[in-house]
Amino acid sequence: MLQLDGVSKNFGGLPALQSVTFGVPKGRLTALIGPNGAGKSTLINCVTGLLPPTSGSVHFESVDISGLPAHRIAHLGITRTFQNLRLFPRLSVLDNVLTGLTCEGGTSMCMAMLRLPVLRHRERQLRLRALEAMDRFGLSDKAGWPAAVLAYGDKKRVELARATVGNPRLLLLDEPVAGLNAEETASVGEQLRTLRRAGQTILLIEHDMDLVMNIADHVVVLDSGQCIATGTPDEVRRNPLVLEAYLGRMEATA
Ligand SMILES: Nc1ncnc2c1ncn2[C@@H]1O[C@H](COP(=O)(O)OP(=O)(O)O)[C@@H](O)[C@H]1O
Ligand SMILES: [Mg+2]
Structure with a gap:
Protein backbone atom coordinates (compact mmCIF):
# COMPACT_ATOMS: atom_id res chain seq x y z
CA MET A 1 0.00 0.00 0.00
CA ILE A 78 -3.34 8.99 5.28
CA THR A 79 -3.65 10.14 8.90
CA ARG A 80 -1.17 10.27 11.74
CA THR A 81 -0.52 10.99 15.39
CA PHE A 82 2.43 13.05 16.61
CA GLN A 83 5.16 12.00 19.01
CA ASN A 84 4.85 15.44 20.63
CA LEU A 85 1.14 16.02 20.91
CA ARG A 86 -0.52 18.47 18.52
CA LEU A 87 -3.98 19.19 19.87
CA PHE A 88 -5.97 22.43 19.83
CA PRO A 89 -5.69 23.16 23.57
CA ARG A 90 -8.73 25.44 23.86
CA LEU A 91 -11.07 23.32 21.78
CA SER A 92 -13.13 20.63 23.45
CA VAL A 93 -12.23 16.96 23.11
CA LEU A 94 -15.22 16.56 20.76
CA ASP A 95 -14.10 19.45 18.54
CA ASN A 96 -10.53 18.14 18.45
CA VAL A 97 -11.82 14.77 17.26
CA LEU A 98 -14.14 16.46 14.75
CA THR A 99 -11.11 18.09 13.09
CA GLY A 100 -10.23 14.56 12.01
CA LEU A 101 -13.28 14.68 9.74
CA THR A 102 -12.58 17.99 8.00
CA CYS A 103 -11.63 16.16 4.80
CA GLU A 104 -15.26 15.04 4.57
CA GLY A 105 -16.93 18.42 5.14
CA GLY A 106 -17.18 19.67 1.57
CA THR A 107 -19.38 22.55 2.69
CA SER A 108 -19.13 25.97 1.10
CA MET A 109 -19.31 29.08 3.28
CA CYS A 110 -22.55 30.03 1.55
CA MET A 111 -24.20 26.67 2.30
CA ALA A 112 -23.02 26.86 5.90
CA MET A 113 -24.54 30.32 6.37
CA LEU A 114 -27.90 29.19 5.00
CA ARG A 115 -28.01 26.44 7.67
CA LEU A 116 -29.76 24.08 5.26
CA PRO A 117 -31.42 21.03 6.87
CA VAL A 118 -29.22 18.74 4.80
CA LEU A 119 -26.18 20.32 6.47
CA ARG A 120 -27.63 19.97 9.95
CA HIS A 121 -28.18 16.30 9.17
CA ARG A 122 -24.58 15.95 8.00
CA GLU A 123 -23.28 17.71 11.12
CA ARG A 124 -25.25 15.30 13.28
CA GLN A 125 -23.72 12.37 11.39
CA LEU A 126 -20.19 13.73 11.88
CA ARG A 127 -20.86 14.29 15.59
CA LEU A 128 -22.12 10.73 15.93
CA ARG A 129 -18.96 9.39 14.32
CA ALA A 130 -16.78 11.55 16.58
CA LEU A 131 -18.70 10.29 19.64
CA GLU A 132 -18.17 6.69 18.52
CA ALA A 133 -14.42 7.27 18.10
CA MET A 134 -14.26 8.89 21.54
CA ASP A 135 -16.14 5.96 22.99
CA ARG A 136 -13.61 3.51 21.51
CA PHE A 137 -10.82 5.32 23.32
CA GLY A 138 -12.68 5.80 26.61
CA LEU A 139 -13.17 9.55 26.23
CA SER A 140 -16.97 9.84 26.16
CA ASP A 141 -17.27 11.39 29.60
CA LYS A 142 -14.78 14.13 28.66
CA ALA A 143 -16.38 15.27 25.39
CA GLY A 144 -16.85 18.86 26.56
CA TRP A 145 -13.53 19.28 28.35
CA PRO A 146 -10.96 21.61 26.80
CA ALA A 147 -8.04 19.48 25.59
CA ALA A 148 -5.60 21.58 27.65
CA VAL A 149 -6.90 20.26 30.99
CA LEU A 150 -6.63 16.56 30.10
CA ALA A 151 -4.08 14.23 31.66
CA TYR A 152 -1.24 13.21 29.32
CA GLY A 153 -2.65 9.74 28.69
CA ASP A 154 -6.03 11.18 27.67
CA LYS A 155 -4.33 13.63 25.29
CA LYS A 156 -2.60 10.71 23.57
CA ARG A 157 -5.99 9.02 23.24
CA VAL A 158 -7.58 12.15 21.74
CA GLU A 159 -4.88 12.05 19.05
CA LEU A 160 -5.70 8.40 18.38
CA ALA A 161 -9.43 9.13 18.19
CA ARG A 162 -8.80 12.04 15.81
CA ALA A 163 -6.50 9.97 13.60
CA THR A 164 -8.95 7.06 13.34
CA VAL A 165 -12.35 8.80 13.23
CA GLY A 166 -12.30 9.17 9.43
CA ASN A 167 -11.49 5.49 8.77
N1 LIG B 1 13.47 19.65 11.67
C1 LIG B 1 14.71 19.20 11.90
N2 LIG B 1 15.79 19.99 11.69
C2 LIG B 1 17.05 19.53 11.90
N3 LIG B 1 17.34 18.30 12.31
C3 LIG B 1 16.32 17.46 12.54
C4 LIG B 1 14.95 17.87 12.35
N4 LIG B 1 14.15 16.81 12.65
C5 LIG B 1 14.96 15.82 13.01
N5 LIG B 1 16.26 16.20 12.94
C6 LIG B 1 17.43 15.33 13.22
O1 LIG B 1 17.27 14.16 12.45
C7 LIG B 1 17.68 13.01 13.19
C8 LIG B 1 16.52 12.02 13.26
O2 LIG B 1 15.52 12.55 14.15
P1 LIG B 1 14.11 11.86 14.34
O3 LIG B 1 13.51 11.57 13.02
O4 LIG B 1 13.33 12.72 15.26
O5 LIG B 1 14.53 10.49 15.07
P2 LIG B 1 13.63 9.45 15.86
O6 LIG B 1 12.19 9.80 15.64
O7 LIG B 1 14.00 8.12 15.29
O8 LIG B 1 14.03 9.54 17.29
C9 LIG B 1 18.15 13.51 14.53
O9 LIG B 1 19.54 13.64 14.49
C10 LIG B 1 17.47 14.85 14.67
O10 LIG B 1 18.23 15.72 15.47
MG1 LIG C 1 10.70 10.27 16.93
Missing part, protein backbone atom coordinates in the same frame (compact mmCIF):
# COMPACT_ATOMS: atom_id res chain seq x y z
CA LEU A 2 2.86 2.35 0.86
CA GLN A 3 6.24 2.00 -0.84
CA LEU A 4 9.36 4.01 -0.05
CA ASP A 5 12.21 3.83 -2.54
CA GLY A 6 15.60 5.30 -1.72
CA VAL A 7 14.15 8.02 0.50
CA SER A 8 16.79 10.39 1.86
CA LYS A 9 16.42 13.50 3.99
CA ASN A 10 19.20 15.92 4.89
CA PHE A 11 19.02 18.67 7.47
CA GLY A 12 21.62 21.30 6.64
CA GLY A 13 23.85 18.69 5.03
CA LEU A 14 23.45 16.17 7.84
CA PRO A 15 21.68 13.00 6.72
CA ALA A 16 18.65 11.99 8.85
CA LEU A 17 17.51 9.36 6.32
CA GLN A 18 19.80 7.61 3.87
CA SER A 19 18.22 5.83 0.93
CA VAL A 20 15.48 4.09 2.90
CA THR A 21 13.51 1.44 0.98
CA PHE A 22 10.64 -0.66 2.36
CA GLY A 23 6.94 -1.31 1.87
CA VAL A 24 3.88 -1.31 4.13
CA PRO A 25 1.46 -4.06 3.06
CA LYS A 26 -2.28 -3.45 3.09
CA GLY A 27 -4.28 -4.69 6.08
CA ARG A 28 -1.17 -5.37 8.18
CA LEU A 29 0.50 -3.76 11.14
CA THR A 30 4.08 -2.80 10.31
CA ALA A 31 6.27 -1.60 13.18
CA LEU A 32 9.11 0.85 12.64
CA ILE A 33 11.70 0.58 15.40
CA GLY A 34 15.16 2.01 16.05
CA PRO A 35 17.10 3.98 18.65
CA ASN A 36 16.42 7.64 19.41
CA GLY A 37 17.55 9.83 16.53
CA ALA A 38 17.37 6.96 14.03
CA GLY A 39 15.09 9.01 11.75
CA LYS A 40 11.70 7.41 12.50
CA SER A 41 9.73 10.64 12.99
CA THR A 42 11.52 12.24 10.04
CA LEU A 43 10.38 9.32 7.91
CA ILE A 44 6.73 9.84 8.91
CA ASN A 45 7.12 13.56 8.25
CA CYS A 46 8.39 12.77 4.74
CA VAL A 47 5.48 10.37 4.06
CA THR A 48 2.82 12.82 5.29
CA GLY A 49 4.18 15.84 3.43
CA LEU A 50 5.27 17.77 6.51
CA LEU A 51 8.80 17.63 5.10
CA PRO A 52 9.76 17.07 1.46
CA PRO A 53 12.24 14.21 1.02
CA THR A 54 15.63 15.36 -0.29
CA SER A 55 15.59 12.47 -2.79
CA GLY A 56 13.83 9.19 -3.45
CA SER A 57 10.14 8.47 -3.92
CA VAL A 58 7.09 7.61 -1.82
CA HIS A 59 4.19 5.83 -3.52
CA PHE A 60 0.77 5.37 -1.91
CA GLU A 61 -1.45 2.87 -3.72
CA SER A 62 0.73 3.39 -6.81
CA VAL A 63 0.35 7.19 -6.72
CA ASP A 64 3.61 9.12 -6.39
CA ILE A 65 3.07 11.33 -3.33
CA SER A 66 6.70 12.43 -2.89
CA GLY A 67 6.81 16.13 -2.13
CA LEU A 68 3.01 16.66 -2.28
CA PRO A 69 1.71 19.14 0.32
CA ALA A 70 0.38 17.65 3.58
CA HIS A 71 -3.29 18.49 2.92
CA ARG A 72 -3.25 16.68 -0.45
CA ILE A 73 -1.76 13.60 1.20
CA ALA A 74 -4.32 13.75 4.02
CA HIS A 75 -7.09 13.81 1.40
CA LEU A 76 -5.78 10.54 -0.02
CA GLY A 77 -6.60 8.90 3.34
CA PRO A 168 -8.15 6.29 7.13
CA ARG A 169 -6.70 4.03 4.47
CA LEU A 170 -3.31 4.24 6.19
CA LEU A 171 -2.70 5.12 9.84
CA LEU A 172 0.74 6.32 10.96
CA LEU A 173 1.33 6.30 14.71
CA ASP A 174 4.41 7.98 16.19
CA GLU A 175 5.04 6.43 19.62
CA PRO A 176 1.38 6.29 20.72
CA VAL A 177 2.14 4.75 24.13
CA ALA A 178 5.29 6.70 25.01
CA GLY A 179 4.86 8.18 28.48
CA LEU A 180 1.79 6.08 29.33
CA ASN A 181 1.69 3.86 32.41
CA ALA A 182 1.45 0.07 32.17
CA GLU A 183 -2.33 0.00 32.41
CA GLU A 184 -2.81 2.72 29.77
CA THR A 185 -0.26 1.01 27.50
CA ALA A 186 -2.18 -2.25 27.73
CA SER A 187 -5.46 -0.57 26.86
CA VAL A 188 -4.01 1.29 23.85
CA GLY A 189 -2.32 -1.97 22.79
CA GLU A 190 -5.71 -3.66 22.87
CA GLN A 191 -7.24 -0.86 20.79
CA LEU A 192 -4.46 -1.22 18.21
CA ARG A 193 -5.09 -4.95 18.10
CA THR A 194 -8.80 -4.28 17.47
CA LEU A 195 -7.98 -1.88 14.64
CA ARG A 196 -5.64 -4.42 13.10
CA ARG A 197 -8.26 -7.19 13.33
CA ALA A 198 -10.66 -4.86 11.51
CA GLY A 199 -8.17 -4.70 8.63
CA GLN A 200 -6.70 -1.26 9.29
CA THR A 201 -3.30 -0.74 7.65
CA ILE A 202 -0.95 0.67 10.29
CA LEU A 203 2.64 1.87 10.43
CA LEU A 204 3.53 2.00 14.12
CA ILE A 205 6.62 3.67 15.53
CA GLU A 206 7.17 2.26 18.98
CA HIS A 207 9.87 1.78 21.59
CA ASP A 208 7.94 -0.70 23.71
CA MET A 209 9.44 -3.97 22.42
CA ASP A 210 6.89 -6.20 24.13
CA LEU A 211 4.08 -4.34 22.43
CA VAL A 212 5.82 -4.42 19.03
CA MET A 213 6.65 -8.11 19.22
CA ASN A 214 3.09 -8.93 20.26
CA ILE A 215 1.12 -7.04 17.67
CA ALA A 216 3.31 -6.41 14.61
CA ASP A 217 3.08 -8.51 11.43
CA HIS A 218 6.28 -6.98 10.03
CA VAL A 219 9.10 -5.02 11.59
CA VAL A 220 11.37 -2.47 9.90
CA VAL A 221 14.52 -1.43 11.76
CA LEU A 222 16.13 1.99 11.24
CA ASP A 223 19.56 2.86 12.61
CA SER A 224 21.32 6.17 11.91
CA GLY A 225 18.91 6.89 9.06
CA GLN A 226 19.44 3.54 7.37
CA CYS A 227 17.10 0.58 7.11
CA ILE A 228 19.20 -2.24 8.57
CA ALA A 229 16.61 -5.05 8.72
CA THR A 230 13.05 -6.01 7.82
CA GLY A 231 11.11 -9.18 8.62
CA THR A 232 8.72 -10.82 11.02
CA PRO A 233 9.16 -9.95 14.72
CA ASP A 234 10.96 -13.28 15.24
CA GLU A 235 13.30 -12.78 12.30
CA VAL A 236 14.17 -9.27 13.44
CA ARG A 237 14.67 -10.35 17.03
CA ARG A 238 17.23 -12.94 15.90
CA ASN A 239 19.00 -10.67 13.40
CA PRO A 240 22.58 -10.09 14.66
CA LEU A 241 22.70 -6.62 13.07
CA VAL A 242 19.63 -5.60 15.03
CA LEU A 243 20.90 -7.12 18.25
CA GLU A 244 24.16 -5.27 17.89
CA ALA A 245 22.90 -1.93 16.60
CA TYR A 246 19.70 -1.64 18.56
CA LEU A 247 19.04 -4.04 21.38
CA GLY A 248 22.69 -4.21 22.43
CA ARG A 249 22.88 -0.45 22.62
CA MET A 250 19.65 -0.33 24.59
CA GLU A 251 21.04 -2.79 27.09
CA ALA A 252 24.24 -0.80 27.27
CA THR A 253 22.31 2.36 28.12
CA ALA A 254 19.78 0.65 30.41
Whole structure:
Protein backbone atom coordinates (compact mmCIF):
# COMPACT_ATOMS: atom_id res chain seq x y z
CA MET A 1 0.00 0.00 0.00
CA LEU A 2 2.86 2.35 0.86
CA GLN A 3 6.24 2.00 -0.84
CA LEU A 4 9.36 4.01 -0.05
CA ASP A 5 12.21 3.83 -2.54
CA GLY A 6 15.60 5.30 -1.72
CA VAL A 7 14.15 8.02 0.50
CA SER A 8 16.79 10.39 1.86
CA LYS A 9 16.42 13.50 3.99
CA ASN A 10 19.20 15.92 4.89
CA PHE A 11 19.02 18.67 7.47
CA GLY A 12 21.62 21.30 6.64
CA GLY A 13 23.85 18.69 5.03
CA LEU A 14 23.45 16.17 7.84
CA PRO A 15 21.68 13.00 6.72
CA ALA A 16 18.65 11.99 8.85
CA LEU A 17 17.51 9.36 6.32
CA GLN A 18 19.80 7.61 3.87
CA SER A 19 18.22 5.83 0.93
CA VAL A 20 15.48 4.09 2.90
CA THR A 21 13.51 1.44 0.98
CA PHE A 22 10.64 -0.66 2.36
CA GLY A 23 6.94 -1.31 1.87
CA VAL A 24 3.88 -1.31 4.13
CA PRO A 25 1.46 -4.06 3.06
CA LYS A 26 -2.28 -3.45 3.09
CA GLY A 27 -4.28 -4.69 6.08
CA ARG A 28 -1.17 -5.37 8.18
CA LEU A 29 0.50 -3.76 11.14
CA THR A 30 4.08 -2.80 10.31
CA ALA A 31 6.27 -1.60 13.18
CA LEU A 32 9.11 0.85 12.64
CA ILE A 33 11.70 0.58 15.40
CA GLY A 34 15.16 2.01 16.05
CA PRO A 35 17.10 3.98 18.65
CA ASN A 36 16.42 7.64 19.41
CA GLY A 37 17.55 9.83 16.53
CA ALA A 38 17.37 6.96 14.03
CA GLY A 39 15.09 9.01 11.75
CA LYS A 40 11.70 7.41 12.50
CA SER A 41 9.73 10.64 12.99
CA THR A 42 11.52 12.24 10.04
CA LEU A 43 10.38 9.32 7.91
CA ILE A 44 6.73 9.84 8.91
CA ASN A 45 7.12 13.56 8.25
CA CYS A 46 8.39 12.77 4.74
CA VAL A 47 5.48 10.37 4.06
CA THR A 48 2.82 12.82 5.29
CA GLY A 49 4.18 15.84 3.43
CA LEU A 50 5.27 17.77 6.51
CA LEU A 51 8.80 17.63 5.10
CA PRO A 52 9.76 17.07 1.46
CA PRO A 53 12.24 14.21 1.02
CA THR A 54 15.63 15.36 -0.29
CA SER A 55 15.59 12.47 -2.79
CA GLY A 56 13.83 9.19 -3.45
CA SER A 57 10.14 8.47 -3.92
CA VAL A 58 7.09 7.61 -1.82
CA HIS A 59 4.19 5.83 -3.52
CA PHE A 60 0.77 5.37 -1.91
CA GLU A 61 -1.45 2.87 -3.72
CA SER A 62 0.73 3.39 -6.81
CA VAL A 63 0.35 7.19 -6.72
CA ASP A 64 3.61 9.12 -6.39
CA ILE A 65 3.07 11.33 -3.33
CA SER A 66 6.70 12.43 -2.89
CA GLY A 67 6.81 16.13 -2.13
CA LEU A 68 3.01 16.66 -2.28
CA PRO A 69 1.71 19.14 0.32
CA ALA A 70 0.38 17.65 3.58
CA HIS A 71 -3.29 18.49 2.92
CA ARG A 72 -3.25 16.68 -0.45
CA ILE A 73 -1.76 13.60 1.20
CA ALA A 74 -4.32 13.75 4.02
CA HIS A 75 -7.09 13.81 1.40
CA LEU A 76 -5.78 10.54 -0.02
CA GLY A 77 -6.60 8.90 3.34
CA ILE A 78 -3.34 8.99 5.28
CA THR A 79 -3.65 10.14 8.90
CA ARG A 80 -1.17 10.27 11.74
CA THR A 81 -0.52 10.99 15.39
CA PHE A 82 2.43 13.05 16.61
CA GLN A 83 5.16 12.00 19.01
CA ASN A 84 4.85 15.44 20.63
CA LEU A 85 1.14 16.02 20.91
CA ARG A 86 -0.52 18.47 18.52
CA LEU A 87 -3.98 19.19 19.87
CA PHE A 88 -5.97 22.43 19.83
CA PRO A 89 -5.69 23.16 23.57
CA ARG A 90 -8.73 25.44 23.86
CA LEU A 91 -11.07 23.32 21.78
CA SER A 92 -13.13 20.63 23.45
CA VAL A 93 -12.23 16.96 23.11
CA LEU A 94 -15.22 16.56 20.76
CA ASP A 95 -14.10 19.45 18.54
CA ASN A 96 -10.53 18.14 18.45
CA VAL A 97 -11.82 14.77 17.26
CA LEU A 98 -14.14 16.46 14.75
CA THR A 99 -11.11 18.09 13.09
CA GLY A 100 -10.23 14.56 12.01
CA LEU A 101 -13.28 14.68 9.74
CA THR A 102 -12.58 17.99 8.00
CA CYS A 103 -11.63 16.16 4.80
CA GLU A 104 -15.26 15.04 4.57
CA GLY A 105 -16.93 18.42 5.14
CA GLY A 106 -17.18 19.67 1.57
CA THR A 107 -19.38 22.55 2.69
CA SER A 108 -19.13 25.97 1.10
CA MET A 109 -19.31 29.08 3.28
CA CYS A 110 -22.55 30.03 1.55
CA MET A 111 -24.20 26.67 2.30
CA ALA A 112 -23.02 26.86 5.90
CA MET A 113 -24.54 30.32 6.37
CA LEU A 114 -27.90 29.19 5.00
CA ARG A 115 -28.01 26.44 7.67
CA LEU A 116 -29.76 24.08 5.26
CA PRO A 117 -31.42 21.03 6.87
CA VAL A 118 -29.22 18.74 4.80
CA LEU A 119 -26.18 20.32 6.47
CA ARG A 120 -27.63 19.97 9.95
CA HIS A 121 -28.18 16.30 9.17
CA ARG A 122 -24.58 15.95 8.00
CA GLU A 123 -23.28 17.71 11.12
CA ARG A 124 -25.25 15.30 13.28
CA GLN A 125 -23.72 12.37 11.39
CA LEU A 126 -20.19 13.73 11.88
CA ARG A 127 -20.86 14.29 15.59
CA LEU A 128 -22.12 10.73 15.93
CA ARG A 129 -18.96 9.39 14.32
CA ALA A 130 -16.78 11.55 16.58
CA LEU A 131 -18.70 10.29 19.64
CA GLU A 132 -18.17 6.69 18.52
CA ALA A 133 -14.42 7.27 18.10
CA MET A 134 -14.26 8.89 21.54
CA ASP A 135 -16.14 5.96 22.99
CA ARG A 136 -13.61 3.51 21.51
CA PHE A 137 -10.82 5.32 23.32
CA GLY A 138 -12.68 5.80 26.61
CA LEU A 139 -13.17 9.55 26.23
CA SER A 140 -16.97 9.84 26.16
CA ASP A 141 -17.27 11.39 29.60
CA LYS A 142 -14.78 14.13 28.66
CA ALA A 143 -16.38 15.27 25.39
CA GLY A 144 -16.85 18.86 26.56
CA TRP A 145 -13.53 19.28 28.35
CA PRO A 146 -10.96 21.61 26.80
CA ALA A 147 -8.04 19.48 25.59
CA ALA A 148 -5.60 21.58 27.65
CA VAL A 149 -6.90 20.26 30.99
CA LEU A 150 -6.63 16.56 30.10
CA ALA A 151 -4.08 14.23 31.66
CA TYR A 152 -1.24 13.21 29.32
CA GLY A 153 -2.65 9.74 28.69
CA ASP A 154 -6.03 11.18 27.67
CA LYS A 155 -4.33 13.63 25.29
CA LYS A 156 -2.60 10.71 23.57
CA ARG A 157 -5.99 9.02 23.24
CA VAL A 158 -7.58 12.15 21.74
CA GLU A 159 -4.88 12.05 19.05
CA LEU A 160 -5.70 8.40 18.38
CA ALA A 161 -9.43 9.13 18.19
CA ARG A 162 -8.80 12.04 15.81
CA ALA A 163 -6.50 9.97 13.60
CA THR A 164 -8.95 7.06 13.34
CA VAL A 165 -12.35 8.80 13.23
CA GLY A 166 -12.30 9.17 9.43
CA ASN A 167 -11.49 5.49 8.77
CA PRO A 168 -8.15 6.29 7.13
CA ARG A 169 -6.70 4.03 4.47
CA LEU A 170 -3.31 4.24 6.19
CA LEU A 171 -2.70 5.12 9.84
CA LEU A 172 0.74 6.32 10.96
CA LEU A 173 1.33 6.30 14.71
CA ASP A 174 4.41 7.98 16.19
CA GLU A 175 5.04 6.43 19.62
CA PRO A 176 1.38 6.29 20.72
CA VAL A 177 2.14 4.75 24.13
CA ALA A 178 5.29 6.70 25.01
CA GLY A 179 4.86 8.18 28.48
CA LEU A 180 1.79 6.08 29.33
CA ASN A 181 1.69 3.86 32.41
CA ALA A 182 1.45 0.07 32.17
CA GLU A 183 -2.33 0.00 32.41
CA GLU A 184 -2.81 2.72 29.77
CA THR A 185 -0.26 1.01 27.50
CA ALA A 186 -2.18 -2.25 27.73
CA SER A 187 -5.46 -0.57 26.86
CA VAL A 188 -4.01 1.29 23.85
CA GLY A 189 -2.32 -1.97 22.79
CA GLU A 190 -5.71 -3.66 22.87
CA GLN A 191 -7.24 -0.86 20.79
CA LEU A 192 -4.46 -1.22 18.21
CA ARG A 193 -5.09 -4.95 18.10
CA THR A 194 -8.80 -4.28 17.47
CA LEU A 195 -7.98 -1.88 14.64
CA ARG A 196 -5.64 -4.42 13.10
CA ARG A 197 -8.26 -7.19 13.33
CA ALA A 198 -10.66 -4.86 11.51
CA GLY A 199 -8.17 -4.70 8.63
CA GLN A 200 -6.70 -1.26 9.29
CA THR A 201 -3.30 -0.74 7.65
CA ILE A 202 -0.95 0.67 10.29
CA LEU A 203 2.64 1.87 10.43
CA LEU A 204 3.53 2.00 14.12
CA ILE A 205 6.62 3.67 15.53
CA GLU A 206 7.17 2.26 18.98
CA HIS A 207 9.87 1.78 21.59
CA ASP A 208 7.94 -0.70 23.71
CA MET A 209 9.44 -3.97 22.42
CA ASP A 210 6.89 -6.20 24.13
CA LEU A 211 4.08 -4.34 22.43
CA VAL A 212 5.82 -4.42 19.03
CA MET A 213 6.65 -8.11 19.22
CA ASN A 214 3.09 -8.93 20.26
CA ILE A 215 1.12 -7.04 17.67
CA ALA A 216 3.31 -6.41 14.61
CA ASP A 217 3.08 -8.51 11.43
CA HIS A 218 6.28 -6.98 10.03
CA VAL A 219 9.10 -5.02 11.59
CA VAL A 220 11.37 -2.47 9.90
CA VAL A 221 14.52 -1.43 11.76
CA LEU A 222 16.13 1.99 11.24
CA ASP A 223 19.56 2.86 12.61
CA SER A 224 21.32 6.17 11.91
CA GLY A 225 18.91 6.89 9.06
CA GLN A 226 19.44 3.54 7.37
CA CYS A 227 17.10 0.58 7.11
CA ILE A 228 19.20 -2.24 8.57
CA ALA A 229 16.61 -5.05 8.72
CA THR A 230 13.05 -6.01 7.82
CA GLY A 231 11.11 -9.18 8.62
CA THR A 232 8.72 -10.82 11.02
CA PRO A 233 9.16 -9.95 14.72
CA ASP A 234 10.96 -13.28 15.24
CA GLU A 235 13.30 -12.78 12.30
CA VAL A 236 14.17 -9.27 13.44
CA ARG A 237 14.67 -10.35 17.03
CA ARG A 238 17.23 -12.94 15.90
CA ASN A 239 19.00 -10.67 13.40
CA PRO A 240 22.58 -10.09 14.66
CA LEU A 241 22.70 -6.62 13.07
CA VAL A 242 19.63 -5.60 15.03
CA LEU A 243 20.90 -7.12 18.25
CA GLU A 244 24.16 -5.27 17.89
CA ALA A 245 22.90 -1.93 16.60
CA TYR A 246 19.70 -1.64 18.56
CA LEU A 247 19.04 -4.04 21.38
CA GLY A 248 22.69 -4.21 22.43
CA ARG A 249 22.88 -0.45 22.62
CA MET A 250 19.65 -0.33 24.59
CA GLU A 251 21.04 -2.79 27.09
CA ALA A 252 24.24 -0.80 27.27
CA THR A 253 22.31 2.36 28.12
CA ALA A 254 19.78 0.65 30.41
N1 LIG B 1 13.47 19.65 11.67
C1 LIG B 1 14.71 19.20 11.90
N2 LIG B 1 15.79 19.99 11.69
C2 LIG B 1 17.05 19.53 11.90
N3 LIG B 1 17.34 18.30 12.31
C3 LIG B 1 16.32 17.46 12.54
C4 LIG B 1 14.95 17.87 12.35
N4 LIG B 1 14.15 16.81 12.65
C5 LIG B 1 14.96 15.82 13.01
N5 LIG B 1 16.26 16.20 12.94
C6 LIG B 1 17.43 15.33 13.22
O1 LIG B 1 17.27 14.16 12.45
C7 LIG B 1 17.68 13.01 13.19
C8 LIG B 1 16.52 12.02 13.26
O2 LIG B 1 15.52 12.55 14.15
P1 LIG B 1 14.11 11.86 14.34
O3 LIG B 1 13.51 11.57 13.02
O4 LIG B 1 13.33 12.72 15.26
O5 LIG B 1 14.53 10.49 15.07
P2 LIG B 1 13.63 9.45 15.86
O6 LIG B 1 12.19 9.80 15.64
O7 LIG B 1 14.00 8.12 15.29
O8 LIG B 1 14.03 9.54 17.29
C9 LIG B 1 18.15 13.51 14.53
O9 LIG B 1 19.54 13.64 14.49
C10 LIG B 1 17.47 14.85 14.67
O10 LIG B 1 18.23 15.72 15.47
MG1 LIG C 1 10.70 10.27 16.93
